[in-house]
Amino acid sequence: MKKVINVPEQVVEEMLQGMVLAHPQYVKRIEGFDVLVRANAPESKVALVSGGGSGHEPSHAGFVGRGMLDGAVAGAVFTSPTPDQVYEAVKAVDNGKGVLLIIKNYSGDVMNFEMAIEMAEADGIVVDKVIVNDDVAVENSTWTIGRRGIAGTVLVHKITGAKAETGADLAEVKRVAEKVISNVRSMGMALAPCTVPAAGKPSFILEDNEIEIGMGIHGEPGTHREALRSADEITDHLVDKILADMPLGTGEEVAVLINGLGATPLMELYVINRKVAAILGDKGIKIAKTYVGNYMTSLEMAGFSVSILKLDDELKELLFAAADTPALVQF
């Protein structure tokens, strides 16, 4: 393992310290907890909290700021944060209008966040949750716990955050979050694995000419392995899977997120985006907004995911609303 770290056990702590030093205008630390909250949050709005294992930077704390999240909880690398940590975040951001937790669909995340909800409710805090499950690689059948939540979660943060910023109540904010969730689909691929610092060795092995299709953001194995193909062929395959699950007709509008997993250069992400735009263009689908970059990474994993969000007027307006966070600024 070759990493620029001090000791594996201190990675998350030292990362959080570094983030606060880099972005004091955006985030502050809740002392004693792995929680970052907005440095200057408005007094009266529904507060949004998300989080998950570390190693997905800039997710999740990178999206704490105006128009997105109010608090982010960092677990150990690729491990859901514990309930007491989530509970601290909820307490810190609650200003009386209620708190919405945005959870990705992994049993660990769901269980820990649900326990935090039980703790917060015992305090009289009004708190609710939504669960993101955008990964179409996973069969949504009785044989699994449902689909995983992956990079499409960033679009949930963006749009739900914009809705909360309008002063809408908790039920309204939750309705919008669920609308985004039901309209966003993603799928990813990996060229090379990553190494969790505490494990010290790669989470899976791929031969030089092999790629993994549909793996999760923690390096969980995907649907299958195959020989490396061209960027266009791989992109075709991923977008096909997404469109098979969410048919889009001529004239419909979407947002596209080409997400890097950590080690894939922007050059390649733009190559992929060009192909995604061409596929959607051929079908007469209009792309209202495109994001290309590292939004929800998997340490130094090489690979990417494509997310497509079907828009209506409401979602589009909220997507275009201003956001000012360490990792996403738009006016």
Place this chain on the structure above:
Amino acid sequence: MGGYIFEAINTIGKAIIRDKQMLTDLDAAIGDGDHGINMARGFEAVQAKMQALEAETDIGKVMKTIGMTLISSVGGASGPLYGTAFLRAAGPSQGKTKLDTDTASLMLAAAITGIKERGKAIRGEKTMLDALEPAYDAFMEGAKVNKTVIECLELACNAAQEGVEFTKTIAATKGRASYLGERSIGHQDAGATSSYIMLHALLEFLRGNN
């Protein structure tokens, strides 16, 4: 040297920490490869907390501390599941200072109920329940014919070990391994394995203290 319950927990913690790599490797094959790392982190936290409880003789009090410590240090799925298990086991063991057959069976039953409720899981889904439920059944078989707690636990451990073997033959429908579906067949479940390790460590401790 601490008391009976202190040493028992120490033995269980040491076994988990010793087998950290094996648990992580099992998890890496079909999950995300952090089970051993997380469980070891949890039991290191338990060992630190236990320093203050060295003289504590109430098993229930110790179980509660372990449950709370695992919940606030493990994370992932195993934190809430094992944390809930130990918290629930605190109920029937409150005020008890020795592990008799009755107490042990009630603790095991409460722990299993807690895991099922928290994880919304049942036996046969390639989880820790596939080790723990057969273990409980075997324990009760022994209890029915008035075997000693050690003899009951021996039966339970054997059943848990068979349960771990059984997890190799089925597809996962809970947890991250469920994303693999049929591809998870042939692999041993990491959670069932950690459950077996704990039961076995407890048995070893009781044998050494008999």
